[in-house]
Amino acid sequence: MPNLNDILTLLPEAYLTGAICVLLLLDAFISERQRAAVHWLALLVLGVTALLVVSGQLQGTASAFGGMYLRDPLAEILKLAAITVTAIVFLLARPYLEDRRIAFGEFHTLTLFALLGVMLLVSAGSLIMIYLGLELLTLSSYALVALNRDSPLSSEAAIKYFVLGALSSGLLLYGMSMIYGATGTLDLAAIRMMVPMTPHHGLLVFGLVFLIVGIAFKFGAAPFHMWLPDVYDGSPTAVTAFIGSAPKLAAVGMALRLLDMGLPELVRDWQPMLAVLAVLSLAIGSLLAIVQTSLKRMLAYSTIAHMGYLFLGLSAGTAFGNAAAVFYAIAYALMATAAFGIILALSRAGFEADQIDDLKGLNQRSPWFAALMAITMFSLAGVPPLFGFFAKLLVLQAAINAGMLWLALAGAVFAIIGLYYYLRVVKVMYFDKPAADSILAVSTNLPLRWVLSVNALALLVLGVLWGPLFDWCLRAFSA
Amino acid sequence: MSSWPLLSLLVWLPIVGALPVLLAGARRPRAARWIALLVSLATFAVSLLMLHGFNADSGAMQFTESHVWIAALNAHYALGVDGISVALILLTTFTTILVIVGAWEVIQDKVHQYMAAMLVLEALMLGVFCALDALLFYVFFEAMLIPMFIIIGVWGGPRRVYATIKFFIYTFFGSIFMLIGLIYLYLKAGTFDIATLQALRLTLPEQTWLFFAFLLAFAVKVPMVPVHTWLPDAHVEAPTGGSVVLAAVMLKVGGYGFIRFSLPITPDASAHYAWLVIALSLIAVVYIGYVALVQEDMKKLVAYSSIAHMGFVTLGLFTVFALLRSSPDGVMASLGVQGAMVQMISHGFVSGAMFTCIGVMYDRLHTRQIKDYGGLVNVMPWFAVFMVFFGMANAGLPGTSGFVGEFMVILSSFAADPWIALVAAFTLIIGAAYTLWLVKRVVWGEVTRPQVAAMKDINAREAFVLGAFALAVLALGVWPEPLVHLMNASVTGLVQKLALSKV
Numbered sequence: 001m002p003n004l005n006d007i008l009t010l011l012p013e014a015y016l017t018g019a020i021c022v023l024l025l026l027d028a029f030i031s032e033r034q035r036a037a038v039h040w041l042a043l044l045v046l047g048v049t050a051l052l053v054v055s056g057q058l059q060g061t062a063s064a065f066g067g068m069y070l071r072d073p074l075a076e077i078l079k080l081a082a083i084t085v086t087a088i089v090f091l092l093a094r095p096y097l098e099d100r101r102i103a104f105g106e107f108h109t110l111t112l113f114a115l116l117g118v119m120l121l122v123s124a125g126s127l128i129m130i131y132l133g134l135e136l137l138t139l140s141s142y143a144l145v146a147l148n149r150d151s152p153l154s155s156e157a158a159i160k161y162f163v164l165g166a167l168s169s170g171l172l173l174y175g176m177s178m179i180y181g182a183t184g185t186l187d188l189a190a191i192r193m194m195v196p197m198t199p200h201h202g203l204l205v206f207g208l209v210f211l212i213v214g215i216a217f218k219f220g221a222a223p224f225h226m227w228l229p230d231v232y233d234g235s236p237t238a239v240t241a242f243i244g245s246a247p248k249l250a251a252v253g254m255a256l257r258l259l260d261m262g263l264p265e266l267v268r269d270w271q272p273m274l275a276v277l278a279v280l281s282l283a284i285g286s287l288l289a290i291v292q293t294s295l296k297r298m299l300a301y302s303t304i305a306h307m308g309y310l311f312l313g314l315s316a317g318t319a320f321g322n323a324a325a326v327f328y329a330i331a332y333a334l335m336a337t338a339a340f341g342i343i344l345a346l347s348r349a350g351f352e353a354d355q356i357d358d359l360k361g362l363n364q365r366s367p368w369f370a371a372l373m374a375i376t377m378f379s380l381a382g383v384p385p386l387f388g389f390f391a392k393l394l395v396l397q398a399a400i401n402a403g404m405l406w407l408a409l410a411g412a413v414f415a416i417i418g419l420y421y422y423l424r425v426v427k428v429m430y431f432d433k434p435a436a437d438s439i440l441a442v443s444t445n446l447p448l449r450w451v452l453s454v455n456a457l458a459l460l461v462l463g464v465l466w467g468p469l470f471d472w473c474l475r476a477f478s479a
Numbered sequence: 480m481s482s483w484p485l486l487s488l489l490v491w492l493p494i495v496g497a498l499p500v501l502l503a504g505a506r507r508p509r510a511a512r513w514i515a516l517l518v519s520l521a522t523f524a525v526s527l528l529m530l531h532g533f534n535a536d537s538g539a540m541q542f543t544e545s546h547v548w549i550a551a552l553n554a555h556y557a558l559g560v561d562g563i564s565v566a567l568i569l570l571t572t573f574t575t576i577l578v579i580v581g582a583w584e585v586i587q588d589k590v591h592q593y594m595a596a597m598l599v600l601e602a603l604m605l606g607v608f609c610a611l612d613a614l615l616f617y618v619f620f621e622a623m624l625i626p627m628f629i630i631i632g633v634w635g636g637p638r639r640v641y642a643t644i645k646f647f648i649y650t651f652f653g654s655i656f657m658l659i660g661l662i663y664l665y666l667k668a669g670t671f672d673i674a675t676l677q678a679l680r681l682t683l684p685e686q687t688w689l690f691f692a693f694l695l696a697f698a699v700k701v702p703m704v705p706v707h708t709w710l711p712d713a714h715v716e717a718p719t720g721g722s723v724v725l726a727a728v729m730l731k732v733g734g735y736g737f738i739r740f741s742l743p744i745t746p747d748a749s750a751h752y753a754w755l756v757i758a759l760s761l762i763a764v765v766y767i768g769y770v771a772l773v774q775e776d777m778k779k780l781v782a783y784s785s786i787a788h789m790g791f792v793t794l795g796l797f798t799v800f801a802l803l804r805s806s807p808d809g810v811m812a813s814l815g816v817q818g819a820m821v822q823m824i825s826h827g828f829v830s831g832a833m834f835t836c837i838g839v840m841y842d843r844l845h846t847r848q849i850k851d852y853g854g855l856v857n858v859m860p861w862f863a864v865f866m867v868f869f870g871m872a873n874a875g876l877p878g879t880s881g882f883v884g885e886f887m888v889i890l891s892s893f894a895a896d897p898w899i900a901l902v903a904a905f906t907l908i909i910g911a912a913y914t915l916w917l918v919k920r921v922v923w924g925e926v927t928r929p930q931v932a933a934m935k936d937i938n939a940r941e942a943f944v945l946g947a948f949a950l951a952v953l954a955l956g957v958w959p960e961p962l963v964h965l966m967n968a969s970v971t972g973l974v975q976k977l978a979l980s981k982v
Contacts, residue, residue: 365504365635367592378625383651384618393614397552397662408662412655419651423644424626431640460731467549474551 001145009064009071012079013109013119019045026124027105035104039094042108043087046115050083063125067187069124073476074326078122078253081330085245086115086376087339088451092341093238095445102147102236109400110147111242118246122168122253127176127186127262134172137250139166141243157234164227172214180205181261188262195265205269211258218251218458219307220443221277223286232300237347237354240296241340244303248310252329257316259356260322261333267317275407281308282414289421296354298421299339302380305418306332312411313395319477321398324391326473327466331379331391334458338376343453345369345443353440356425361434364366364441370429372456379459381422386463393458394470485532485835486542486558486609489525489568493518493602497595505507508590511585513522515594519576522601526572530567533565535965538603538972540611540674548615551803555598556672557611562969563738563820564608566962567731570827571608573951574727575601578720581835584940585719585842586634593634600626601701604728613661613671616739617654622698622733624650624708627721627729642716646704653699657740664744677743680981681902695743700733703793704762707786708753714782715847719838722778723965724783727831731823734792738816738973742796746977750800757797761902763790769907772916777840777847781833782916784873787906788826794903795819795888799977801895810972811894816970817963818887824962825872825880825955832869832948840921843934849917854926859936863922870918872952874911910973 007014009241021044027038057076063069090108097104101372117137124130146158180186182203183194198204213224220228232240259270285305292298310332313325344363347354351357363370379386392415399408434440443449463467486917496518503511540559548556560568578597586593603626606619625648631643665671669680699706710730714722742749744899749756764787771783795818802812829904839862840855841847856863872879877886893900926932937945955962 334945356487363589363592383625384621389618391620392660393658396659397666400659402667405659405663408659409656412659415655416648416652419648420644423647426628427632427640427644430629443681470549470551 006064007071009056010069011056012049013123015046015052016049016112016116016119017155020046020109020116020180023105023112024109036459037091037106038108045112046083046087046090047210049082050115053079053083055381063249067125067189068129071122071197071473074253074256075123077326077330077472077476078249079119081333082115082118082246084273085249085333086111086242088337088341088436088455089238089242089245091339091447092204092241092344093450095443095448096238096344096347098238099347100148103240106463107144107147107238110140110144110428115241115246117193118250118253119159121250122257124254124257127180128302131169131173131176132255133250137247138169139309141247143334144239144242146191146235147239151234151236153234154236155184156230157231161227161231165327168214168217169446170223171210171217171450175207175210175214179209182207188257191262192264195263204266205264208269209268211271212270212277215251215255215258216267218224218247218254219310220304221307221311222280222304225281225304228304229297229300231299232303233294233296234352237296237343239342241344244299244336244340248307248336249329249333252310252314252325256322256325260317264317270316271317271402274311275404277316278308278311279410281305281311284408286414286417289436290420292421293356294354295343295356295359295425298356299336302418302421303332303336305414306380308414309392309395309411312407315404315407316398316402318398318402319474321395321402322477323470324394324398325471326393326476327470328391330469330473331387331462334462335376335388338372338456338459339380341448341455342369342373342376345452346440348441348443354473357435358408358440359425359428360427360432360440363442364434369442369452372453373429374426375456375459376421377425379463381419384463385460387459387466390463390466394404411422480595484544485525485529486560487544487912489522489529490606490609492522492525493598493605493612493921497598500591500595500598503591505589505591508587511591511594512579515579515598516576518581518598519572519601522605523572523576524828526568529560530565530569531946533560533562533965534939535562536938536968538562538968542947543611545611548612552614552665552671553669553806554614555612557672558609558613560613561972562966563735563973564825566966567608567728567735570731570824571601571604571728573947574831576649577831577835577947578723580940581723581838581944582718582720587903589633594629596630596847599629601725604732608734608755609895611673612619613664613673613676613740615671616673616744617658617661620736621651621654623721623729623732627777628731629711630721631717633703633974634721635716637716638712640714646709646713649706650670650699653696653706654807656692657696659687664689673739677976680973681745683747683751683982686981687751690741690745690748690752693736693745697733697736697741698759701735701789701793702733702786703756703759703790703805704786705759707763707959710786711779711782713836714785715776715778719834719841720879722834723831726781726834727827730785730789730825731753733798734789734819734823737793737796742799743973743976747980747982749797753797753800755901756793760790760794760797761899763787763792764903764906767905768913772909772913775849777837777849777917777921778834778847780913781830781837781873783828783908784913787910788822790824791885791888791903791906792819794899795822798888798892798899799974803890803974803978805894807978809892809971809978812969812974812977813970814887815891815895816974818884818891819902819954820966820970821880821887821959821962823882825884825952828948828951828955829869829872829879829881832865832945832952834872835941835944835948836866836869839937839945845929852921852931853928854924854931855934857926858932858934861942862937865937866922867890867918868949869952870914872956875907878924878953878956880952880959883956883959890952925971
């Protein structure tokens with residue numbers, strides 16, 4: 001039976017669940033003019049949740065419900081990062097949602113539900129919990145993608161996402177059942193103990209393949225990336241900003257729980273699988289991004305390439321590699337919110353600003369936001385001294401240290417190719433004149449402007465002072 | 480005085496100074512210009528202060544600062560200079576002032592952004608020359624591309640977008656493999672400290688891989704044949720100031736990289752593959768010289784002549800190994816490295832001045848085609864004086880700085896192998912041919928076109944810039960001793976390191 005201690009360990013998630021229910025009720029009874037209250041309350045909820053996460057971790061590492069739920073430094077980092085990017089997305093999204101009359105309450109509560117899924121997933125200590133968190137996250141995401149009911153593109157994206165997502169969940173579940181069959185337990189720590197003892201090694205590897213497929217699908221790593229460009233493109237940009245950031249943190253948490261915690265003994269088996277996925281993602285993401293004219297699609301393909309880099313860190317299978325992967329996920333999430341934030345800042349009712357050409361001459365209209373976007377693009381491209389460079393440096397180093405020099409070289413080659421399409425965005429903003437009929441203007445919403453500025457400048461500041469953040473990531477794996 | 484972090488001041492002053500320039504905004508271009516000039520003058524003053532305090536008798540790193548940057552990677556914010564870096568730092572701070580003055584009225588569009596980009600670029604180049612930590616070096620080395628990318632792309636000519644993207648991707652392509660090499664070295668040594676990496680023992684196969692990784696990065700930057708094709712494009716499309724900085728300072732980063740990384744970290748592989756670099760250098764000197772001869776665009780001609788002149792730098796650096804074999808005392812080898820360094824500094828002044836001259840003509844007639852000019856001496860006598868003088872310097876006339884470096888390199892390569900010296904000496908003929916022919920077609924002769932007849936002679940501002948360059952070229956040509964003395968101890972130290980095998 002769960003005791004009070006279990007509940008207290010789970011306090012951040014428990015609080016968040018309660019708060020979402022209150023928000024849902026509030027939203028149902030509040031008048032149209034007071035809708036903004038939901039927005040600010042949701043931000044307040046995020047703040048309190050973050051405080052609970054930090055104060056919980058201060059009491060040390062613990063587990064609850066018989067090891068189903070873990071409170072450890074890894075979960076803390078990922079949760080705080082996810083809460084931060086969710087808050088950024090809320091602030092960036094508000095003018096966009098208001099302009100388009102997209103249901104305010106639903107957006108906030110569904111996003112919070114997705115966040116709850118992220119938090120449960122990264123804290124999971126058993127296969128069941130992983131599945132639970134994952135489904136909470138993805139089911140909320142399906143609904144978010146379809147939030148703009150009148151848009152056929154959104155509906156198409158949501159259906160595509162749902163069908164492929166359900167398939168991948170099925171595959172993941174199938175893999176889990178194999179692991180369960182081979183080890184007789186769902187608990188990750190116990191699975192780890194059982195792996196060397198089990199006589200069913202073939203069954204384990206068989207299950208592992210399905211697990212990897214499930215993980216790759218959630219990351220959007222090639223060749224399981226088909227859903228990603230359509231979903232990024234079809235979703236309302238506010239939703240894309242969320243889907244492009246927080247779930248990547250969840251995915252890295254899921255991969256680390258399953259592979260590093262549950263199946264480290266099988267590293268010889270999953271290392272080459274991840275390496276192949278990494279190279280494929282790098283190639284497909286980098287090459288296909290070149291030909292995109294839609295900024296959102298380009299960023300979608302760039303995500304695929306970035307997941308390739310993240311896999312470089314994961315596939316090393318070392319504490320350093322894991323820390324590098326977590327670091328990369330955080331860096332990527334911050335870059336994604338900044339990039340989509342610019343689209344949100346430029347769009348308004350009837351104008352999405354989601355084509356690369358829509359940014360033409362931005363430097364003349366708004367030098368400040370052009371500079372922020374340029375910082376973001378150079379950071380995504382991995383040019384020092386920006387955050388994205390050091391994230392790349394760390395995963396490359398992890399790969400070389402694990403004896404996979406060829407993988408690092410592949411990463412280097414695709415970084416050069418990737419450079420081109422980021423430079424193209426800078427080119428459009430700085431070197432092109434605005435079109436004569438262009439109505440480019442940055443949103444006047446102050447919170448959006450501030451958050452976007454802080455977000456993009458953080459890429460520069462963290463590029464110089466990233467040491468403490470990486471130390472924090474390393475500590476999560478030092479135990 | 481040593482308690483002052485002089486080098487940090489040097490590196491960060493232009494970056495901090497770029498902020499008020501940017502804040503001046505598009506509506507106050509005058510303020511932007513003056514602040515930028517003041518900042519560049521202050522930076523130059525700091526570099527002079529550094530020169531004053533520098534002890535040239537010691538080959539050790541001076542003014543060193545070191546703070547832990549990233550504890551997890553044992554990376555340090557470590558700065559320091561020896562004679563080689565001091566010379567290049569002075570070249571950078573000096574050139575930046577002239578570039579800012581040179582752009583005074585020429586740049587009218589987004590003045591504040593141009594000036595700020597120049598200052599940031601200066602800071603990053605200074606950072607490259609000061610960095611004692613390989614990771615820090617790499618950060619400066621790569622970050623430098625961003626302001627240059629913007630400068631060429633925003634204020635450049637009609638094909639600027641193609642040129643600037645080519646420039647960025649080419650250079651990035653070279654350096655990313657160096658990054659892999661640096662990570663490899665780090666994993667072996669456990670530190671990014673350049674001095675430690677230089678002392679690290681490496682097997683020959685390891686050295687070979689690292690050597691080629693470094694070669695790729697620095698050969699693109701120098702640039703050497705066959706990875707030079709970005710340079711003519713970038714030069715032609717860049718605004719005058721961009722061309723000047725590119726030729727005068729940025730190419731030197733490649734030569735500096737050879738001196739700091741390739742040679743001391745992989746001496747055995749460098750000795751092993753010296754023939755390759757020497758061959759490529761000779762191709763640059765002779766073949767690119769011929770290519771320069773047939774150019775119709777003045778900027779392209781000077782760009783190709785830059786590649787040929789930089790060939791002397793790599794030639795001087797890599798004949799060291801043959802010289803060390805024949806005379807182990809290293810006197811001749813030192814001469815080669817000295818020559819390469821003098822050639823770099825001299826080329827900085829001469830090419831900067833040549834591009835400024837072309838900029839002066841372009842501002843009046845808006846064409847860079849040689850055939851559009853002719854008879855300038857009749858309408859712009861003062862300009863003609865400078866143009867002819869710099870032409871002579873470019874051709875390597877004794878008495879100008881262009882002669883000193885080339886002579887030292889040819890002298891040392893003669894000791895290595897007379898055949899190398901013979902081929903290299905061809906430059907005296909080819910260089911004279913393309914430069915003097917250019918001068919003949921542009922400056923001498925009768926005025927045939929009415930547009931040329933209407934051209935005004937240089938104003939005081941242009942005279943100041945060209946005069947400053949001329950003074951430097953002349954001083955270095957007549958009395959190179961202070962520069963040689965400045966670098967002597969450091970060069971000797973380098974050659975001693977190269978004499979020891981690391982295998």
